[in-house]
Amino acid sequence: MQKKYIVRLTDQEREVCQQTVRKLKGSSQKVRRAQILLKADADGPAWTDRQIADALSCRTKTVENIRQRCVLEGFERVLERKRRDSPPVPKLLSGEQEAQVIALRLGPPPKGYANWSLRLLARRVVELEIVESVSHETIRRTLKKRG
Numbered sequence: 001m002q003k004k005y006i007v008r009l010t011d012q013e014r015e016v017c018q019q020t021v022r023k024l025k026g027s028s029q030k031v032r033r034a035q036i037l038l039k040a041d042a043d044g045p046a047w048t049d050r051q052i053a054d055a056l057s058c059r060t061k062t063v064e065n066i067r068q069r070c071v072l073e074g075f076e077r078v079l080e081r082k083r084r085d086s087p088p089v090p091k092l093l094s095g096e097q098e099a100q101v102i103a104l105r106l107g108p109p110p111k112g113y114a115n116w117s118l119r120l121l122a123r124r125v126v127e128l129e130i131v132e133s134v135s136h137e138t139i140r141r142t143l144k145k146r147g
Contacts, residue, residue: 003049003067004068005064005067005068005070005071005072006042006067006071007037007040007041007042007067007070007071008041008042008043009037009038009041009043009044009075013037013075014038014041014044016034016075016079017034017035017037017038017079018034018038020034020079021034021035021038026079027081029081030079030080030081032056032058033066033078033079034079035056036052036056036058036062036063036066036067037066037070037075037078037079039051039052039055039056040052040063040066040067040070049063049064049067066078069082092131092134092138093131093134093138093142097130097131098142098145100125100128100130101121101125101130101139101142101143102142102143104121104124104125104128104130105121105143110124117136118136118137118139118140119136121136121139122134122135122136122138122139125139
């Protein structure tokens with residue numbers, strides 16, 4: 001079967017891959033990607049996807065994906081980890097709502113309470129109609145955030 005994406009590394013890119021593999025520089029995934037690129041190089045060993053997958057104990061689909069990303073996105077983008085476009089869970093509170101929660105937390109607790117608990121704070125936020133509904137876990141994450 002004819003390969004659709006053919007990897008051709010420059011001397012400089014080949015040297016970067018060799019340094020990464022030799023010195024185990026970066027994460028294990030980065031080293032694995034560098035090994036795959038070195039073996040898949042059409043001007044080098046030009047191994048098949050199956051040979052590379054067997055030698056490096058990974059799936060052929062992994063090799064195909066790395067080969068494709070190298071051709072479409074470029075060498076630098078392949079070696080580095082692919083970043084998420086959006087967070088796995090959307091934000092539940094806007095910046096203004098977070099500020100109101102923090103301000104409420106910094107104020108005095110209601111009568112009969114010595115301190116704010118997360119559940120008390122969550123109930124109070126809903127009572128003040130800052131948000132329609134919120135869990136104590138969301139409040140905890142909001143208050144825990146740093147810089």
